[in-house]
Amino acid sequence: MPPPYNTPPQRDSWFAPLSVDLIVKVFKTTFFHPFIAWIVPLCFRAQNMFWDAPPMLVSIAWASMITLSWIAGAINDRLAFGLPREVDLSEEVIVITGGASGLGLLIAEVYGMRGATVAVLDVEEMENGEARGVTYYKCDVTDKDQLARVAAEIERDLGTPTVLINNAAVVIGKPLLSLTFPEIEKSISTNLLSQFYTLKTFLPALTRSEVGGTVVTVSSVIGTVGAANLTDYAAAKAGISALHRSLAAELRQSHPQIRTVLVTAGQLSTPLFYGVQTPNRFLAPVVEPVDVAKEVIAAIDNGRNAEIGMPLYARWINWYTVLPVGLQAIVRKVAGVDTAMQNFVGRTGGRRENKEVLIQGF
Template structure:
C-alpha cells in the first residue's frame, strides 16, 4: 500500500490559494501578535527607545501583553486541573494498539510509531499490504467482542501489556435513515461505538496494573452536530463523546492507585481527507477546510508523547461547534443552512446512487 497522502479532488483541481484558510490565519496570529512572548517585545522596544512610562502607547502595550500572559497562565492551570500532571512516556518502551490501522489515519500513526521503536499492534479486518518496522497485524473485527478478546490475548503473548490504545476504526454508509438496512445500522454501531467498549474493557485493566496508559478516542465533530444522511454515523460519534467523558469521570473517581496516571485524549475532527468521505465536497474551503490525516496525526502524537490528556479539534471551527447548541433553535437552523452541512451529504449520497 502506498503511503503517499491522498489529495482531495478539490485540492487537485484548485490552485495554491486553497491552502489559504481561517486555520492558517489563526496559526500565524498565534505565533505572532497573540503570543505572550511576542507581545512583550512591544513594551520592551518602547522602553529601549526611552518612552516615558506615562505614555499611552507603553501603557496599552503593557496591558495587552499582561492580558495575553494571564490568559496563557490560566490555560495552563485549567489544563492541569482538567487532566492532571503528565505521565512519563518512553516511546521505545510503549506497546501501542491501533484499531482501523490498515489505512488512513490509523496506518499513518502505526508507521510513525513503528519507525520510532514502539511495538505496534494493528487491529483491522483489512491486512496491511506491506511489512513495516515495529508493526504486528492482527486480523480482527473490533465490533466483535470475542475477536477482540482473542486478539488481546495474542498481543499480550507476542508483545506484552499494551499501554497506549488508539481507537480509530470507523465506517460510513452515508444513507438517509429510511434507506438504511437493519444490518447496516447494527454494523455501524458495532464498529463505530461498541468497538471502543470492547477494546477498553480488554486493555484498560492491563494499563491500571502497569501503572500508566493513554487512551485516544477518535470521534467526530459531527457527534455534536448530527447530519442529514448520516444518522447512524453521527449517533455513534455522539455516543463516543459521551462514553469518553464518562470514562474520564470513572478514572477521576476511581480508588485504583494508577487511575490518575491513565490519560485520555478525545479527537473531534471535521472532514478528514481519507477514503471514508471520498467524494464529499466541503461547503467552505476557507472556513471549513478538509483536515489532512498527517495534521491530525501530529496533534495526537504530540499529546501522547507528552503524556498528557486533552481534546483535539481540527480545523479551527470544530473547537466552537459545541457552542452552536447554545443558540436559539431558529438561529441554529439558519447557521446549518448557511454552512451547507446537510446539503453536502445529500449531494454525496445522490452521486453515489447515480454511479
C-alpha cells in the same frame, strides 16, 4: 462513458489554502504570544522611549494581558486534566484499531519509527504491507472472541498494552429509509459497540501497567450537529463522545494513572471522502490527517489528558446546541451540512448504492 461519481473539486486558486484556522495559527505565534508581545516594549525601550510614554504603556498593558491569558490557560488545563504521566516510548505498547490505512496507519508508522511497539488491528490488510516497529493483527473489532484472542497474542508477542487508540469506524452514507437492518446493525456495532468491546478487552491491561496508560477516542463533529444521510453514524459518534467523557470521569476516581484523549474531528483530507462537499473552505477547512496525527501524538507523548478539536470550529461546536433553534436552521442551511453527503462515494469510487467503506476519524 462518464465516471459513476463526481470528482471532488480541486484547489485551483492561490487563496484556496487560506482559512480561519491558518489566520488564528499565525496570530497565536505572533501578536498573541507572550514572547512576541514583550518584544515590543523592549524595542521601545531600546529606542530610549520613556516608561510613561503612551506607546510604551499600551504595549506593556497588551503584553501583560497576553501573559495573564496564557497563565490562566495553563491553570485551566491543569485543573481540567491534572498532572501528566511520564512517557518512555521504549516501554510503550500502542494498540490502534482501524490502523491499516489513513489516520491510524499514519500514527502507527510514526510511533514505529520512533521506537515504540505498535499493534495494528484491522479487518483489511495494511496499505503498505508492513511498517517498521508495527505488528499487524487481522481482527474484526465487533467480534468479542477475536478481540480476546488478539489481546492474548499482543501480550505474548509485544508486552502489556499501555496505549489504546480507538480509531476504527464505518460509514454507509445512506438516508435512514434506505438503510437495511443489517447495515444499521453493522454501523452501530463498528462505530459504537466495538468501543465498549475494545475498552473491556484492553483497559484492564492498561490499569496493570506500571507506567500508566492512555486511551484515545476518535469522534466527530457530526456526533454533535448530525447530518442528512448520516443518521446511524451521527448517533454512534454522539454515543462514543458520551462514553469517553463518562469513562474519563470514572478513571479519574479509580485509576488516576490512566490518561484520556478525545479527538473531535471535522472532514479529513483522504480518498475516503471523495464526493463529500466541504461546507465552507474558509470557516470549515478540510483537515489534513498529518495535522490530527501530530496533535494526538503530542498528547500521548506528553502523557496528558486532552480534548482535541480540529479544525477551529470543532473546538466550539458544542456552542451550536445553545443557539436558538431558528438560528440553528439558518446555520445548517448556510453551512450546507445536510447536502454535503449527496455525492459521497468514499474510497472505492463505486456507485452510490455500493458506498459502504471503512474510514478513520471522520
